[in-house]
Amino acid sequence: MTDTAVPAVSSGAAAPVAHMKWWGWGVEGVGFHHEDKPGFAPFVLQAVGLDLATAPVATEPAFEDVSVPATRASAAFVARLAGIAGDAHVSTDDRLRVIHTYGKSLRDLVRVRAGELPRVPDVVVYPGSEEEVAGVVEAAVAEGAVIIPFGGGSNIAGSLEPHPDEARTIVSLDLGRLREVLDVDEASGLARIQAGALGPDLEAQLNARGWTIGHFPDSFTHSSIGGWVATRSSGMQSDRYGDIADIARGLRVVRPGGVLVIRPAPSASNGPSVREMVLGSEGRLGVITEVTAQVRRIAERRVIRGYFFPNWTAGLAAMQEIAESDAAPSITRISDARETGFTLATSKERHGVDRLLAEKALPGIMRGKGWTLDDICLSFIGYEGSAENVKRQRRLVEAIVRRHGGMGIGTGPGVLYDQKKFDTPYLRDFLLDRGAAGDVSEMAAPWSRLREVYDSTIAAANAAYDSLGIKGWIMCHLSHSYHSGACLYFTFAFVFGDDPVGEYDTVKRAIQQSFVDHGGSISHHHGVGVEHAPWLAQDISPEGVAVMAGLFSSADPAGMFNPRKVITS
Numbered sequence: 047m048t049d050t051a052v053p054a055v056s057s058g059a060a061a062p063v064a065h066m067k068w069w070g071w072g073v074e075g076v077g078f079h080h081e082d083k084p085g086f087a088p089f090v091l092q093a094v095g096l097d098l099a100t101a102p103v104a105t106e107p108a109f110e111d112v113s114v115p116a117t118r119a120s121a122a123f124v125a126r127l128a129g130i131a132g133d134a135h136v137s138t139d140d141r142l143r144v145i146h147t148y149g150k151s152l153r154d155l156v157r158v159r160a161g162e163l164p165r166v167p168d169v170v171v172y173p174g175s176e177e178e179v180a181g182v183v184e185a186a187v188a189e190g191a192v193i194i195p196f197g198g199g200s201n202i203a204g205s206l207e208p209h210p211d212e213a214r215t216i217v218s219l220d221l222g223r224l225r226e227v228l229d230v231d232e233a234s235g236l237a238r239i240q241a242g243a244l245g246p247d248l249e250a251q252l253n254a255r256g257w258t259i260g261h262f263p264d265s266f267t268h269s270s271i272g273g274w275v276a277t278r279s280s281g282m283q284s285d286r287y288g289d290i291a292d293i294a295r296g297l298r299v300v301r302p303g304g305v306l307v308i309r310p311a312p313s314a315s316n317g318p319s320v321r322e323m324v325l326g327s328e329g330r331l332g333v334i335t336e337v338t339a340q341v342r343r344i345a346e347r348r349v350i351r352g353y354f355f356p357n358w359t360a361g362l363a364a365m366q367e368i369a370e371s372d373a374a375p376s377i378t379r380i381s382d383a384r385e386t387g388f389t390l391a392t393s394k395e396r397h398g399v400d401r402l403l404a405e406k407a408l409p410g411i412m413r414g415k416g417w418t419l420d421d422i423c424l425s426f427i428g429y430e431g432s433a434e435n436v437k438r439q440r441r442l443v444e445a446i447v448r449r450h451g452g453m454g455i456g457t458g459p460g461v462l463y464d465q466k467k468f469d470t471p472y473l474r475d476f477l478l479d480r481g482a483a484g485d486v487s488e489m490a491a492p493w494s495r496l497r498e499v500y501d502s503t504i505a506a507a508n509a510a511y512d513s514l515g516i517k518g519w520i521m522c523h524l525s526h527s528y529h530s531g532a533c534l535y536f537t538f539a540f541v542f543g544d545d546p547v548g549e550y551d552t553v554k555r556a557i558q559q560s561f562v563d564h565g566g567s568i569s570h571h572h573g574v575g576v577e578h579a580p581w582l583a584q585d586i587s588p589e590g591v592a593v594m595a596g597l598f599s600s601a602d603p604a605g606m607f608n609p610r611k612v613i614t615s
C-alpha cells in the first residue's frame with residue numbers, strides 16, 4: 047500500500063503528512079474485494095438481503111461536488127500560525143479542512159459522502175516540535191480560537207467533529223509531523239515517542255532497536271499514539287501487553303502557559319491520577335506531544351492458533367477459565383456462531399489439500415462430534431514469549447479447551463487472521479457503496495454478566511431492526527480478557543433506506559442502552575466523543591459526570607480544547 051498524495055497547502059507546497067481518503071477508510075486505490083472469496087456474496091445475501099450481483103454500486107464521490115464552508119480564520123491569524131510552524135505547515139485548503147472534520151464512523155462516512163459539513167475546521171496546522179505546539183496554543187489563546195488535536199483521524203465516536211454552532215475560529219492541530227521515537231531506556235523498557243507517530247511508523251522504529259510496543263488496534267495503520275492515549279485505546283494483544291492505559295506511563299501535554307508533565311514511574315501514590323485524567327480526555331485537557339510507553343523486547347516466538355468450540359456457551363466458559371488460570375496468552379478471542387459464519391465466508395478460495403481438509407475432513411470431524419456448522423464458534427488464541435513459555439502456555443490453554451469440548455485447528459487460520467485484520471476496515475466502504483451500513487459497538491462487563499449482555503444486546507438490535515421493518519445482522523466476539531471480565535465487540539449491518547443515519551441511530555441506541563442496562567460500560571476502547579455521551583451518566587453516575595465536568599471547566603475555563611466532547615453540554 048502506498049499513502050495517498052495530499053493536496054497543496056496554502057503556500058502551494060505538498061502537505062507534510064499523508065492522510066486517509068477524505069470519504070472513507072485507508073489509502074486511495076485500496077479497497078475490499080470479494081471475487082476470490084466464493085462464500086462472501088451468498089453470506090451477504092442471507093445476512094442482510096443484499097444481492098451483490100445486482101446491487102447498484104455508487105461511484106467514488108468527487109470532491110469537486112462538495113460544498114465546503116469558507117474558512118473563518120482571519121488572514122492575520124493564519125499568518126501568525128505560519129510564523130510559528132512555517133508557511134508550508136499551515137493550510138486553509140478545503141480538502142484538508144474536510145479531512146480534519148470527522149473520524150471514520152458510519153455516521154461520519156455517510157455525512158462526509160453526502161457533503162454534510164455544517165462546520166469544518168478553519169485552518170489546519172502541522173507543528174514540527176513541542177515548542178511550535180506551545181506557540182500555536184498561545185496564538186489560539188490570543189485569538190480566542192478553539193483547538194482540536196488530530197492524530198490519525200480514525201476515531202469512531204465523533205471525537206473530532208466541531209460543534210455546528212461553534213462561532214470561534216477552529217484550529218485543527220495535526221500532530222503528524224511529530225512522529226519520532228526519541229529515546230529508548232533499555233534498562234527500564236520505556237520509549238519516549240512523539241504523539242503523532244502512527245502505528246507502523248513507531249513500531250518500525252522500535253523494532254529496529256529490538257523492541258515492540260505490543261499495541262495493535264485494528265486501526266493500527268492509520269492511528270497515532272497520541273490518539274490512542276486520548277481515547278483509551280486497546281490493541282489485540284492486550285492480554286499480554288495491557289491496554290494503552292497500562293502502556294502509557296509518562297506524558298507531556300501542552301496547555302496554555304505550560305506543559306503538564308507526568309514522569310514515567312511504574313506506579314505512584316501521588317493523589318488522584320492526573321495521568322488517568324489525560325487518558326481518555328479526547329483533546330479536552332490540552333495537546334499530548336509525547337508519550338513514554340512501556341515497551342518489550344520482541345518475543346522469540348509469536349504464534350496464533352485456531353480452535354473450534356461446539357457452541358458459544360462452551361467457548362465463553364473456556365475463555366473465562368483461561369483468564370482465571372495460570373495460563374497467560376497474548377490473545378483470547380472467540381467469535382459467536384454468526385461471526386464464525388462471517389469469518390468462514392470471507393476466507394479465500396481454497397486449493398489442493400487445504401480444500402480437501404476444509405471441505406471434507408473438517409465437516410466430517412464435526413459431524414463425528416455431533417457439532418453443527420450453525421453453532422460452532424471459532425477462537426484465536428495467541429502465545430508469545432520464549433519457545434519454552436509458548437509451549438507451556440499452549441499446554442495449559444489446550445487442557446482447558448479440551449475440558450470445554452473444543453478442538454485445535456492449527457496455525458493456518460491464525461496466520462490468516464493476523465494478515466487480514468488491518469484490511470477488514472475497508473469492508474465498510476464496500477458495503478456503503480452498495481447501500482448497506484455497517485458499524486460496531488463494544489463494551490466490557492464482569493464475567494458474571496457477559497452472557498446476559500450478549501443475549502440482551504442481540505435481542506435489542508433485532509427488536510430495533512423489527513421496529514424499522516428491515517432485515518438486519520448482528521454478530522459478536524469476545525476479546526480483551528481480564529481477571530474480572532472481558533470485552534464483547536458487536537458488529538451490525540443492514541441495508542439502509544432513505545435515512546441511513548436515522549436508521550443507524552435506532553440500532554446503535556438500542557445496543558448502547560442494552561449495554562448500560564445489563565452492567566456493561568458504554569465502551570471498552572472507542573471512547574465517548576459525542577456518539578456515546580448520552581449514556582455517560584448511566585455508566586459513571588450523574589455525580590461522576592459532575593466531577594468530570596468540574597475537571598474540564600477548571601482545567602480549560604475558556605473551553606478552547608475540543609469543546610463539547612465526552613460531556614457535550
Ligand SMILES: Cc1cc2nc3c(=O)[nH]c(=O)nc-3n(C[C@H](O)[C@H](O)[C@H](O)COP(=O)(O)OP(=O)(O)OC[C@H]3O[C@@H](n4cnc5c(N)ncnc54)[C@H](O)[C@@H]3O)c2cc1C
Nearest residue numbers: 197198199200201263264265270272273279280329334471
Ligand atoms: C476500522 C477501525 C478499527 C478500529 N479498531 C480499533 C481497535 O482495535 N482498538 C481501538 O482502541 N480503537 C479502534 N478504533 C478506533 C480508533 O482507531 C481509536 O479511537 C484511536 O485510538 C484513535 O486514534 P487517532 O490517532 O486516529 O485519533 P483521532 O481520531 O485523530 O482523534 C481521536 C480523539 O483524540 C484526540 N487526540 C488525538 N491526538 C491527540 C493528541 N496528541 N493530544 C490530545 N488529543 C488528541 C482528538 O482530538 C480526538 O478527540 C478503530 C477505528 C476504525 C475506524
